[in-house]
Amino acid sequence: MYNHRLETRDPLRPALADAIPRAVVAVSASSTSASWEHAPHQHRKGQLMYTLRGVIHCVIEEGIWIVPPQCALWIPGGLSHAARGSGAADVYCLLVDPDAAGALPQQCCTLAVSPLLHELISKAVSFPPLYDTEGAQGRLVATLLDELALAPVEALHLPMPRDVRLRRLADSLLANPSDKATLGEWAVRIGMSERSMTRLLLEEIGLSFGRWRRQLHVILSLQRLAKGESVQTVALDLGYENASGFITMFRKAIGQPPARYLADRASISQHTPPAIALLDYYK
Numbered sequence: 333m334y335n336h337r338l339e340t341r342d343p344l345r346p347a348l349a350d351a352i353p354r355a356v357v358a359v360s361a362s363s364t365s366a367s368w369e370h371a372p373h374q375h376r377k378g379q380l381m382y383t384l385r386g387v388i389h390c391v392i393e394e395g396i397w398i399v400p401p402q403c404a405l406w407i408p409g410g411l412s413h414a415a416r417g418s419g420a421a422d423v424y425c426l427l428v429d430p431d432a433a434g435a436l437p438q439q440c441c442t443l444a445v446s447p448l449l450h451e452l453i454s455k456a457v458s459f460p461p462l463y464d465t466e467g468a469q470g471r472l473v474a475t476l477l478d479e480l481a482l483a484p485v486e487a488l489h490l491p492m493p494r495d496v497r498l499r500r501l502a503d504s505l506l507a508n509p510s511d512k513a514t515l516g517e518w519a520v521r522i523g524m525s526e527r528s529m530t531r532l533l534l535e536e537i538g539l540s541f542g543r544w545r546r547q548l549h550v551i552l553s554l555q556r557l558a559k560g561e562s563v564q565t566v567a568l569d570l571g572y573e574n575a576s577g578f579i580t581m582f583r584k585a586i587g588q589p590p591a592r593y594l595a596d597r598a599s600i601s602q603h604t605p606p607a608i609a610l611l612d613y614y615k
Contacts, residue, residue, distance in 0.1 A: 386421030402597030510571030
């Protein structure tokens, strides 16, 4: 695992990696604490956060992103972002120079990690910061970037509205996702007509109220299911009458029932826990 240090003997972190003249700098990090949180920060290089174990919750201006095991979040360089998690987490982070990121998405997105991409990232974290760009390590990094550009986007983003009234709606449902109030009832609560609320939601987040609430349930359920909670418990807490109703919703949104979705990602590989503590990594 990656345990190289700069001359200061501090662990390699995003702010320091900005100065390293390489297309990709790969590091690994872990946390065993009950919870951890990092204040908003940014760096010149783009960042890929690939979760091996645990679930990471990232907040960026335009929305909330959930990174379950065996998925990765791509954050283009220069964007302010905050991250938090609970329980044990193991993460690989790639810092990608803007000059090498031309084929990567220009917006934040959650990416599926194939077995090949997993192996490439796992190998890259063992490289020294100043790896040989003309040798085998440089060729592997080039292949890694090619594979990353081909990675399919996962629907694990919860867009957040900017309008103050809609933000109040969003914050209320985040705090109480089992609230079954209808579109009309919510419109009354936030002081809008149904038509205006529907139009503004589509303008700001591109989703209807019903689709946004379903996406909220997918995001929140993944946080809990990945920590081992039962489908039945999660379904009831989200306001479903039974587990089957929740499973149907999840399958329509993601394409797989929750148990299969998580099992597929958990089976990609076994791994050795990373060496750098997440809290130290972001200091």
